[in-house]
Amino acid sequence: MHNLKVGQKIEIYIEKMASEGQGIAKYDGMTVFVEKAIAGEKVQAEVSKVKKDYAVAETIHILEASLYRVEPLCPVYNLCGGCQLQHMSYEGELIFKKNKIEDALKRIGSIEVKVNDVIGMNSPYYYRSKAQYPVATVDGKAVMGFYKERSHEIVPIKECMLQNRQAENIAMEVLEFIKEFNIQVYNENTKQGLIRHIMTRYSKSTGETMVVIVARENNLPHKDELVNRLKKYDGFAGLALNINPQDTNVVLGNKNIFLYGKSRIIESIGGLKYYISPQSFFQVNPIQTEILYSKALEFANLQGDELVIDAYCGVGTISLFLARRAKQVIGIEVVEKAVEDAKENAGLNKISNADFIAGKSEDIMKDLKNRGITPDVIVVDPPRKGCDDAVLDSIIDMAPERIVYVSCNPATLARDLKKLSKKYCIKEVQPVDMFPRTSHIECVVLMTNVKNK
Structure with a gap:
């Protein structure tokens, strides 16, 4: 039974880091999440919250500092919730993010696979559009x-x-x-x-x-x-x-x-133009977006005669990247305004081999399958909650040669890959740092059908 109390000051060793960037430690048998602490550090912290199974504490003093600890450049960093990792060097941040993906794949997906080093930025500041x-x-x-x-x-x-x-x-x-x-x-x-x-x-x-x-x-x-x-x-x-x-x-x-x-x-x-209106969804880091989409295109390995389905296609950003190398791309998106924007973006780029359909991915994919349309490649770029189960079922049922999964959430990525791994083999995992100085990380994964293993 622990005896931690709010306001109590404790000295504690940080064993590892949580997915949102807090340090994780044990004190008196209790798991403690320590804000602004780095794995390997010994800190003095003040307990700010005590729950039945865990506690939260704020770092007061660094007693033994990590090699990756730096002085934050932002004067309001300790107050603002916009960034989580300015107290770490950028080198340390990229290592943390790679470990975050590896941990999610292993812990949630029961997947042990090589994760490539994170593709970071030359300068991790002033990047948001x-x-x-x-x-x-x-x-x-x-x-x-x-x-x-x-x-x-x-x-x-x-x-x-x-x-x-x-x-x-x-x-x-x-x-x-x-x-x-x-x-x-x-x-x-x-x-x-x-x-x-x-x-x-x-x-x-x-x-x-x-x-x-x-x-x-x-x-x-x-x-x-x-x-x-x-x-x-x-x-x-x-x-x-x-x-x-x-x-x-x-x-x-x-x-x-x-x-x-x-x-x-x-x-x-990447040589393509996209309209941006007040409501348009568009990645906020244009430099890293080009890297992310280029990696998705590389993983798709298109030779010019493929049919590609882009589920959760949004305003057609990835779809149009793919269309330049594929025979045909079908983009599916539940938000009708996004589909309208995608069609306009296709016209803006004079791309005629990309079709966009408004509706739920699982419904549209089932209809396409019933009509005898089977894709060679399926690309998914879902929101943070990941793919709906029905979408994963539809992917497996359509049995494409390759799946390219673009993810902004390692936890739901791991969950979805666990299900897809029953029929597909993970070939490559490439993280791309779209959101430097925050705990968020994007990742693109290539999977191939086990029958072609």
Whole structure:
């Protein structure tokens, strides 16, 4: 029986790291998750939470430091929940992320397979092309920033070291406009106020920035003044007002009113162009996105005569990469607006051998199978929850030669690979660091049919 209490200070050795980046230790028989601690360190920590089976503690002093410990560059790192790993060197971060994937495959999937070293960035800062800044009132002043970890308390920021600097300067100008004209910002407790978020979308290929102000109603005072201010910034391409009257954690509402300039911008990845509108899903790291999609294309090993199914195709980003090497690509996506965007992106790139179907992947794949359509390759890029069981069943039933699985969550990847491994052999696992300085990691896996083993 443990005797840990909230507020208690303990000296503890960090045995390993959790998937979200906390250190894991044992104290008095209790598992303790230690924030901002690294495997191999001895730290003094203060207990902040005690549950039946585990406790949480905050690092106070480093008694024996890891070789990978560094001083965080961000001045609000210990407050903001946006990053989890700035106290580690980037070398240490990439090792952690590789271990995270290996651990998930072994522990959840009962899979022991070689995992390649993570493909990282030359510079792991200022890489994000999309930012969503919540806005609130702190000490009587409007501020924008990011939430503290596991809270809705905003940490005001002047510069985020992950965001594109040009886009962030434009966002800061919007904040100054809000303060100068005393425009009321939204209060989550009273449900009153107008401005909820400031969002920016930046194109690395064109240098353009779109600004989206998320408001509770269609009423932005002095909007012409704001447009005139933003026009002074290089790359400012458009201003939209997004209306979100709902009491929800979802940032964007369904309605956009375009106040100035373009309603969408264009990003280029690997020689392909993609439209980006306020609601478009698009990877936030264009440099690493090209690497990730190129690796998926390499794993697909297309010779020009294949039929490829791209399940969870979104706005057709991977589909169009594949279409340049395949005979035909069929993209499937449940979100109808994304399918419309995918068709437009195909037209933008003059690609005619990519078809997009709106619906559930398992339903569409079953229908295709019943019609005698059998793919040579199936690519999946599901959300964090992974593939639905019915999708995995459909994949196995269609029996493609190869499966390329793109994942943003090692845990659900491991779960899904365990099921697919009954009929497929894992050939290669390649992590790509899409989100440096955070605990998140993307991974692309090649599987081949066991009959071709």
